[in-house]
Every structure is written in structure tokens, then in C-alpha cells.
Amino acid sequence: MAPVASWISRMKLKGRVHFQEPMEHHTTWRIGGPAEVLVEPADQEDLALLLRLARKEGIPLNFIGNGSNLLVSDAGVPGMVVKIGQALGEVKVEGRRLRAGAGAKLARLAALAQAAGLSGLEFTCGIPASLGGAVVMNAGAAGQSMAEVVRWVKVMDLEGRVEILRGEELGFGYRQSVLQHLPVVVLEVELELCPDDPAAVARRMTAVWQKRQLTQPLEYPSAGSVFKNPPGAPAAGKLIELAGGKGLRVGEAMVSPKHANFIVNLGRARATDVLCLIRRVQSLVEAKFGIKLEPEVKFLGPFGWDGEICA
Ligand SMILES: Cc1cc2nc3c(=O)[nH]c(=O)nc-3n(C[C@H](O)[C@H](O)[C@H](O)COP(=O)(O)OP(=O)(O)OC[C@H]3O[C@@H](n4cnc5c(N)ncnc54)[C@H](O)[C@@H]3O)c2cc1C
Known part of the structure; x- marks a missing residue:
């Protein structure tokens, strides 16, 4: 058994514990590889135990809520993901x-x-x-x-x-x-x-x-607006639309034709597809308007940021 899993198994937690839990079940994008361990604490006492364990043993720790602003790596998340859910x-x-x-x-x-x-x-x-x-x-x-x-x-x-x-x-x-x-x-x-x-x-x-x-493509899994609106400029969605980004596709990830600041999962999109699309959209907008769009979504887990994955 992996080290984190063996530590967690020995704890007396009231909440739910999942090993190698697919993060696609915990994100509105329906994307993401397995969390080494995902815990849903039942109360504050559970949470305090988990935090102390993570600190003492140096276990990587990430908190999530409803996963509606998260792009989780296809490789998953090492360590512990703590989901703050309905029990709290x-x-x-x-x-x-x-x-x-x-x-x-x-x-x-x-x-x-x-x-x-x-x-x-x-x-x-x-x-x-x-x-x-x-x-x-x-x-x-x-x-x-x-x-x-x-x-x-x-x-x-x-x-x-x-x-x-x-x-x-x-x-x-x-x-x-x-x-x-x-x-x-x-x-x-x-x-x-x-x-x-x-x-x-x-x-x-x-x-x-x-x-x-x-105005929004609510029929597809997404994380809402992918980019922040840049200050003193038209909204990010408008810039993407004017730069010709609507409908752009990588794998099964697509810039929504309905709202250009949404990247939708057409079915089996991977995190790398979304990341490549994010980069392409950034390049398009930067080339046309000289504005570098900043992602609003948060990234969880390891990503290859060197650009090779988008080749
Ligand atoms: C269809 C759709 C529409 C959307 N519309 C909007 C909109 O109009 N406006 C808008 O602002 N956003 C919108 N969003 C994005 C998203 O819903 C928000 O960013 C939301 O605040 C994320 O909340 P969450 O619980 O899902 O957090 P998560 O996505 O789970 O986490 C987001 C960040 O918060 C941290 N976090 C979560 N919970 C805790 C906690 N208890 N303690 C410490 N850190 C925590 C995580 O570590 C992560 O960094 C939309 C998303 C979708 C899918």
C-alpha cells in the first residue's frame, strides 16, 4: 500500500476516504486523474486530524470545494485531497x-x-x-x-x-x-x-x-469562465471571439461557440487538451490585441508547462 494510504488507513476518521479516486468525479469539467487519497471529513475534528497528519508526515495537501473552478491533471494528484462537502x-x-x-x-x-x-x-x-x-x-x-x-x-x-x-x-x-x-x-x-x-x-x-x-453552454461540463477579464479592456470572452477563437478545438475540449470564455468538455476531454486550448487562446488574443489573458481557473496536480505536450 502506498505510504499516504497506509497512514490514512490507520486513522480513526468518521468521514469518507477514497484511495486512487478519479478526480473527474469531483470536478464540474469531469476531468482529472486519480487523487492518491481523497478524504471528505465528517466534521472539524476529522479535519484537524488530517491537517496534523499531513504536516507531521510532509504529505502534500490540497483542499477542494465543489470542483467548479479546477483543472486537475490527467496524472492525478499526489498526496491528499481534502474535499469540504455537505457534511461541513x-x-x-x-x-x-x-x-x-x-x-x-x-x-x-x-x-x-x-x-x-x-x-x-x-x-x-x-x-x-x-x-x-x-x-x-x-x-x-x-x-x-x-x-x-x-x-x-x-x-x-x-x-x-x-x-x-x-x-x-x-x-x-x-x-x-x-x-x-x-x-x-x-x-x-x-x-x-x-x-x-x-x-x-x-x-x-x-x-x-x-x-x-x-448566454452560457450549461449543457456541457465546464468550469465557467476560464480567463479573468483583463482590466481596462473588453471582457475576455469578447476578446476571444474577436480573435476568432470561438469553436476552436483540441481533442474533445472546445471553446464554446455560445460563450467564448467557456471551454467545454464534449465528452472525453483530457486536462492536456484543455491546457493546450488555453495556450492557443492566449496566443490568439495576444497576437491580435497584445493582451495576455490570465486564467481564472486553478490548476491541481502536475502539468507539463514546457509546451511540448501541445505539439
Ligand atoms: C457553469 C459554471 C458557471 C460559473 N459561473 C461563475 C460566475 O458567474 N462567477 C464566478 O466567480 N465563478 C463562476 N464559476 C466558477 C466557480 O463556480 C467559482 O470559481 C467558485 O467560487 C468555485 O467554488 P468551488 O466550491 O467549486 O471551489 P473549487 O473549484 O473546488 O476550488 C476553487 C479554489 O478554492 C479553494 N477552496 C475551495 N474550498 C476551500 C475551502 N473550504 N478552504 C480553502 N480553500 C478552498 C481550492 O483549493 C481552489 O484553489 C462558474 C463555474 C461553472 C461550472
Whole structure:
């Protein structure tokens, strides 16, 4: 048995443990080779045990939420992937505040907020994220983002210590937060929302959802927008379209003809196909506009960055 697996097997964990788990089952792109070990902790105690083990034994550690912003290598992920899922997703609504575990899905939170007559999460409709992933990425749409509603975040560091970080301390920017650079896992988040008529909130949610259905290729696996919008320039999707990138294909990965900032998996796309397409799109846009598009998606596992894989 591989070393990481043997360490994990000896632990008394309440959560689920999977060995050589295909990451394609845990990403919305439906792409990714096996994680050496994937653990879904049942509670904070499980999580603290895992973090201490990883630190003590030097096991590589990666956190994921709903895998909706991840390109996972075809070679898989060495070490341990810790998935913060529904078990860590308890939700409480108190007045205008909604407190939830990081594993809660945004769709559930938006529905609960609407039912409680609270506005502020309508923009999240159709973002298939966990709350933790949404805060780490500062997920947003139509000029709004998580930054506007987060009061505080409870995090755990690699020694299992828990700390509260206030919204102002999170360094929120466009698809940016300090949480992307700190060695911590998000456990819990408190949001502050605005009281509103539930029917009005529901109408806005429906409008957001309908717009997504009209403009995004939701019928295919994807990770949403692949590139960040460059500052002071047209949106990344517009630049890709103007550079002639729509419909470009590598293997079974394709730049969506419906929304050029989406790369869709037509069936059996590999991570290398997507990566080659990312590079081709970057080259096209750079050649036409002199702008280097920066990926919004995060990369997990080993990738050949030297370009040879795209030959
Ligand atoms: C159809 C579709 C539409 C989308 N639309 C939008 C949109 O409108 N706006 C937008 O911003 N994004 C959008 N996305 C992208 C994606 O949903 C967001 O980036 C989201 O915030 C990712 O959340 P996640 O839980 O899936 O995180 P993951 O993809 O699992 O992880 C993303 C990053 O967060 C880290 N992370 C996740 N959870 C934790 C945690 N608990 N603690 C510490 N680190 C953690 C991971 O290590 C990784 O670096 C879309 C994706 C899809 C597939």
C-alpha cells in the first residue's frame, strides 16, 4: 500500500476516504486523474486530524470545494485531497445574518435566503460552488461578488488552530482573496444580507438564472469562465471571439461557440487538451490585441508547462 494510504488507513476518521479516486468525479469539467487519497471529513475534528497528519508526515495537501473552478491533471494528484462537502455545510439564519459551513452549496444558501426574505445572494444563482470555494475565489457576477456579503470567515491552519478573519482582512479583489495564498482551510462563513420581499428576491433569482441559460453552454461540463477579464479592456470572452477563437478545438475540449470564455468538455476531454486550448487562446488574443489573458481557473496536480505536450 502506498505510504499516504497506509497512514490514512490507520486513522480513526468518521468521514469518507477514497484511495486512487478519479478526480473527474469531483470536478464540474469531469476531468482529472486519480487523487492518491481523497478524504471528505465528517466534521472539524476529522479535519484537524488530517491537517496534523499531513504536516507531521510532509504529505502534500490540497483542499477542494465543489470542483467548479479546477483543472486537475490527467496524472492525478499526489498526496491528499481534502474535499469540504455537505457534511461541513450546516446552515443557520439569524435575522439578516446567514451563517454556514464552508461545504454548503451556494444554490441552497440562495434558496434559504430567499425563503427568509433576505436579498444579496441573487447574483450567485447558477454558480455551482461551495460557500468556501466562493469566498476563496470571491465569486461574482454582474458587478456583485461575495466580498459585499461576507462578515467573517472561520479558518483552520495546518496545525488545527481555528481563527476568525473579518471581511476587511480578506483582501478581496476581482476573483481574488488572501485566502488563495494562506495555508488555511475555510470552515465557516457569516454573511450579512438585506431584508426584502421574498417574491422580489425570487423574481431577481429567476432573471439571473434565465440570463445564464441564454448566454452560457450549461449543457456541457465546464468550469465557467476560464480567463479573468483583463482590466481596462473588453471582457475576455469578447476578446476571444474577436480573435476568432470561438469553436476552436483540441481533442474533445472546445471553446464554446455560445460563450467564448467557456471551454467545454464534449465528452472525453483530457486536462492536456484543455491546457493546450488555453495556450492557443492566449496566443490568439495576444497576437491580435497584445493582451495576455490570465486564467481564472486553478490548476491541481502536475502539468507539463514546457509546451511540448501541445505539439
Ligand atoms: C457553469 C459554471 C458557471 C460559473 N459561473 C461563475 C460566475 O458567474 N462567477 C464566478 O466567480 N465563478 C463562476 N464559476 C466558477 C466557480 O463556480 C467559482 O470559481 C467558485 O467560487 C468555485 O467554488 P468551488 O466550491 O467549486 O471551489 P473549487 O473549484 O473546488 O476550488 C476553487 C479554489 O478554492 C479553494 N477552496 C475551495 N474550498 C476551500 C475551502 N473550504 N478552504 C480553502 N480553500 C478552498 C481550492 O483549493 C481552489 O484553489 C462558474 C463555474 C461553472 C461550472
